[in-house]
Amino acid sequence: MRTTSEETAPLIKNDQCGIQENRDCASGKKWRLVIIEPIMLLYTFAEIGLIPITQQYLYSRFGNTSYLQNSSQCSENTSNPHQKEIDYMQEETSKWSQYIEIAYSIPAFILVPVIGTFVDTAGRRVALLVPCFFALLQSIFLSVIIYFHLPVHCLVFVKLLQGIGSWEVVLMVVYTLLSDTTKPSERAIRMTIAQGIYIVSSAASEAAVGFWIQNSGYLYSCICMAALLGLNWLYVYLLVPETLDLEVVPGDRTASLKCSCIQRIRSLATVLRQNENGRRVRIIVLNILYFLCVFPTNAYLSIIILLAMDTPLCWGPLKIGIYQAAHALILPAMSITGIKIFKFCLSEMSMSCIGIVSNMTSFIVLYLIKTGWGMYLACAVNGFSMMTVAIYRAMLSKIVESHERGKIFALVALVEAVCGLIATPSINAVYRTTVSYAPRTVFLMDFSIVILALFFVILYVCHERRLRHSVNDHNEKES
Secondary structure, three states: OOOHHHHOOOOOOOOOOHHHHHHHHHOOOHHHHHOOHHHHHHHHHHHHHHHHHHHHHHHHHOOOOOHHHHHHHOOOOOOOHHHHHHHHHHHHHHHHHHHHHHHHHHHHHHHHHHHHHHOOOOOHHHHHHHHHHHHHHHHHHHHHHHHHOOOOOHHHHHHHHHHHOOHHHHHHHHHHHHHHOOOHHHHHHHHHHHHHHHHHHHHHHHHHHHHHHHHHHHHHHHHHHHHHHHHHHHHHHHHOOOOOOHHHOOOOHHHHHOOOHHHHHHHHHHHHOOOHHHHHHHHHHHHHHHHHHHHHHOOHHHHHHHHHHOOOOOOOHHHHHHHHHHHHHHHHHHHHHHHHHHOOOOOHHHHHHHHHHHHHHHHHHHHHOOOHHHHHHHHHHHHHOHHHHHHHHHHHHHHOOHHHHHHHHHHHHHHHHHHHHHHHHHHHHHHHHHOOOOOOHHHHHHHHHHHHHHHHHHHHHHHHHHHHHHHHHHHHHHO
């Protein structure tokens, strides 16, 4: 365990610098240590922008003509031939969305734990350059598919590349870089800044892509995203420093690099070996809660896009972009504000319950209200739902020792990857089955899953009370 003096200093020290920073200090490049946040800006803008491009392009491929030209042909008459075509487009889009999301989840599931342990032996830059490069390849191949009008199944290959360059991997390495280069007292501020950049970049991307698709089509929108991802890769390659001192990596570094994927995944289980003060149960229950809260959100936006394109809304790319921008702004802003306010009067678990109830209420609103204002109302009601994810991450980081935080965050990222692997196919399958007669049934399924989270909250609270009683009894016996 680190001493207090060790924990109050960043891994890269300003006075002694370390091996990589010695080179930077000698060349007057200490400023390189504080420019990690632009990765969030460039990568988030491009990757978030590719989601509606892929979804709407896929939708247009199953119609006789472009979706952009047919969005005004929506009809509330389900016997209308055009409505039957729309139902077919919805079913096929949902089916292929399921296929391509599985293609994304499989490599993400494998790489998250692998890179989570690899980052501590091979270095941070390599672990960041690889997913950023594959994200660039993904955008290039998507542009090629759109330009040459290649078969839809080629999108599966694109999603495989996206899975290698997955957001979970990039986010994990970025937060590791921030942790390496900051003191604990500064870390929360830097991570809040990074989160704020993510919020603004996501919202700007959603609005801009909707406008570009409306005015320039899919191809030029995709080329713009590819250019940003190329700039992001160059930025990482040229400007981001290596924050890990590779010459003082403990153990046999060469043998560690040669570890198989299975061995790396197994190494994550070491955080569950100790059960002092019921820590194993805490970690397991918190990860289950994390899974249940993230599960409904995996295919949430893709289903929302399909519903917005269908009757009675018949939204075009610009309206969808505005809605997604509002969604990207409202949820993080309300959740961050909620945590800041509620922390003075509520426990962490009580705050997570507010987030769970907020999520449940939004699914009921989406199921009952089928108008444009209902979509925005559901978004506002859902505003506190992101508190649960932040709270469970924070609670997990407090349970383990400082040298185990990398593994616990890799374990959380693995849970997210598993969630994507299971949630997207199941949610899309329900939507595809019910789209012709009750397309909003999928929100009842999401509602029932989130209810389970309340049961595990009760289980966690009971476990904590039992531990406190046992500790009090032990202290009374000793006294």
